[in-house]
Amino acid sequence: MTNFLKGPWRRPLSTAAVRAPDEIAASASGPKLPHALQPGERTYSTLHFPEPMGVELKDVSVAYGTRLAVAGITGRFAPASLTAVVGPNGAGKSSLLKAIAGILPLRSGTIRSTAGGTSDVAYLPQQVEIERTFPVSVGELVALGAWRSFGAFRRPPSAVFDRVAEAAAGAGLEGLLDRLVESLSVGEFQRALFGRLLLQDAPVILLDEPFAAVDERTTEDLLRVVLQWHEAGRTVIVVLHDLGHVRGHFPTALLLARSCIGWGDTASVVTEENLARARDTVRGRTEGPVLA
Amino acid sequence: MSEAYGLLIEPFASFGFMRTALVACVALALANGPIGTLLLLRRMSLEGDVLSHAVMPGAALGFLYAGYSFAALSFGGFVTGALVAGSAGFSARLHPKRREASLAAFYLLSLAVGVMIVSVRGSNVDLMHVLFGTVLAVDMRGLLFIATVSSVTLLVLAVIYRPLAVDSFDPTFLRSVGAGSGVFRGIFLAAVVLNLVASFQAFGTLLAIGPMLLPAAAALCWTERIWPTIALNVVIGMSADYAGLLTSYYANLPSGPAIVFASGIIYGISLIGAGRTRLRGSTAIEEDRR
Numbered sequence: 001m002t003n004f005l006k007g008p009w010r011r012p013l014s015t016a017a018v019r020a021p022d023e024i025a026a027s028a029s030g031p032k033l034p035h036a037l038q039p040g041e042r043t044y045s046t047l048h049f050p051e052p053m054g055v056e057l058k059d060v061s062v063a064y065g066t067r068l069a070v071a072g073i074t075g076r077f078a079p080a081s082l083t084a085v086v087g088p089n090g091a092g093k094s095s096l097l098k099a100i101a102g103i104l105p106l107r108s109g110t111i112r113s114t115a116g117g118t119s120d121v122a123y124l125p126q127q128v129e130i131e132r133t134f135p136v137s138v139g140e141l142v143a144l145g146a147w148r149s150f151g152a153f154r155r156p157p158s159a160v161f162d163r164v165a166e167a168a169a170g171a172g173l174e175g176l177l178d179r180l181v182e183s184l185s186v187g188e189f190q191r192a193l194f195g196r197l198l199l200q201d202a203p204v205i206l207l208d209e210p211f212a213a214v215d216e217r218t219t220e221d222l223l224r225v226v227l228q229w230h231e232a233g234r235t236v237i238v239v240l241h242d243l244g245h246v247r248g249h250f251p252t253a254l255l256l257a258r259s260c261i262g263w264g265d266t267a268s269v270v271t272e273e274n275l276a277r278a279r280d281t282v283r284g285r286t287e288g289p290v291l292a
Numbered sequence: 293m294s295e296a297y298g299l300l301i302e303p304f305a306s307f308g309f310m311r312t313a314l315v316a317c318v319a320l321a322l323a324n325g326p327i328g329t330l331l332l333l334r335r336m337s338l339e340g341d342v343l344s345h346a347v348m349p350g351a352a353l354g355f356l357y358a359g360y361s362f363a364a365l366s367f368g369g370f371v372t373g374a375l376v377a378g379s380a381g382f383s384a385r386l387h388p389k390r391r392e393a394s395l396a397a398f399y400l401l402s403l404a405v406g407v408m409i410v411s412v413r414g415s416n417v418d419l420m421h422v423l424f425g426t427v428l429a430v431d432m433r434g435l436l437f438i439a440t441v442s443s444v445t446l447l448v449l450a451v452i453y454r455p456l457a458v459d460s461f462d463p464t465f466l467r468s469v470g471a472g473s474g475v476f477r478g479i480f481l482a483a484v485v486l487n488l489v490a491s492f493q494a495f496g497t498l499l500a501i502g503p504m505l506l507p508a509a510a511a512l513c514w515t516e517r518i519w520p521t522i523a524l525n526v527v528i529g530m531s532a533d534y535a536g537l538l539t540s541y542y543a544n545l546p547s548g549p550a551i552v553f554a555s556g557i558i559y560g561i562s563l564i565g566a567g568r569t570r571l572r573g574s575t576a577i578e579e580d581r582r
Contacts, residue, residue: 101467103467121468129462131462135521144458151471153454
């Protein structure tokens with residue numbers, strides 16, 4: 001039945017389902033998660049407020065082989081800021097996000113978190129990077145969010161399993177904890193990945209195209225989770241293509257075209273002029289700058 | 293009743309080599325359960341094929357220097373297997389879009405080099421042994437080696453199962469939480485090579501991957517969850533071992549190929565049987581929608 005994480009998924013789920021939300025908030029230990037996602041409801045107050053953590057980039061370059069994905073990025077994601085990373089395809093948005101997440105090594109430069117402590121970063125990959133046919137249940141996927149509390153070899157603390165049901169509910173996925181992720185729709189799978197992020201509860205959250213191929217209702221729910229993170233003082237960095245979302249909800253923006261075209265107030269960065277410049281930069285150098 | 297006994301049990305009761313062969317195959321099937329399932333789920337069947345060929349040049353070198361010395365064959369096989377595992381990973385990184393091309397190159401090269409080395413000193417009979425194995429010639433020492441490899445494999449996989457599964461599913465996750473994923477991949481590949489070396493004497497270079505992949509492929513037709521797949525995989529593997537050994541005994545056929553043939557038959561039955569049920573299931577759903 002279970003796979004790489006043994007957990008009594010059913011038990012906390014069924015008990016959580018009959019308890020009132022505030023009762024859950026009172027009984028569960030550890031950080032609180034937003035569970036009821038009704039329009040207009042301000043559930044972020046149940047989140048805990050960690051010391052906000054910023055991210056500083058100094059002359060950051062990331063390369064695949066000899067091809068530079070991004071070069072010479074310098075700047076700062078302020079603590080508790082909400083930033084949209086925009087730019088044409090091939091602009092190096094995903095590479096920059098992966099570099100911040102510690103997945104891609106840096107060719108040059110430094111990335112450090114401004115709070116000084118360990119840079120606890122939660123990362124949402126694009127769905128294509130995940131091998132969904134591997135038999136993993138939704139409960140197991142969400143529980144991975146608490147990885148730092150059990151790691152590769154230890155038994156997960158039992159509190160994790162209660163929080164898994166909460167986190168899944170917070171992402172709008174109730175009653176599916178035993179399902180294999182293969183059987184989920186794209187939207188449900190994205191909700192499950194958000195459940196993992198909710199459980200991870202990191203001060204810095206990186207999302208790579210979280211709303212790609214996801215229906216309107218799911219986008220709305222997930223966007224609300226993102227805004228709640230922002231209100232709770234998380235530093236959230238989102239790669240996005242929908243400029244309507246960017247202009248409507250994201251106070252700061254970083255426009256990339258292998259290098260930084262603009263970084264700051266969204267209204268002054270995401271302009272038609274800048275976007276055209278970004279398109280030209282990427283189109284003019286499809287192979288990118290080559291390292292000497 | 294006694295007729296069935298004579299037919300099904302008697303060959304193993306009267307001949308020691310049949311018993312040893314059966315126990316060796318059963319031990320291999322135990323480790324092949326998780327190894328084969330993970331290889332298929334990670335879409336690494338081609339890598340498995342390459343590694344089974346990669347065992348050959350080393351084993352052939354061992355044969356060149358020490359003849360049919362079990363230790364020399366196994367040691368040589370493990371060294372070249374590990375070497376190719378490492379360089380295949382490296383070449384895949386050099387040219388990621390043509391990964392299969394470099395893997396195919398590795399297995400063809402290994403096979404060519406291995407055959408040339410064997411023919412320097414050995415006869416055609418030796419070559420046949422290296423290519424297709426001699427499961428009936430497994431002796432006590434070989435059996436002990438196989439049993440040890442199988443036990444160690446099961447223990448190691450049990451320990452690293454969680455990170456390995458996470459790495460198979462979402463390879464970026466482990467690195468994003470600061471747990472290296474390369475280590476676990478490396479350990480897994482080492483376990484694959486070790487099991488191929490253990491299977492080498494029984495099934496030879498060309499067939500060693502068969503008992504690893506075919507029962508796993510058959511099991512995956514019937515189940516989705518991982519533990520049922522591994523369990524079914526082991527059961528199918530053992531059944532194929534038993535059926536293949538009996539067939540080879542009565543029809544006077546080479547036993548390694550007979551065993552692989554038996555698992556191939558089970559795979560075919562599973563593919564058709566489970567596929568038909570699945571087809572029927574999906575049409576039922578469609579009719580439901582209407």
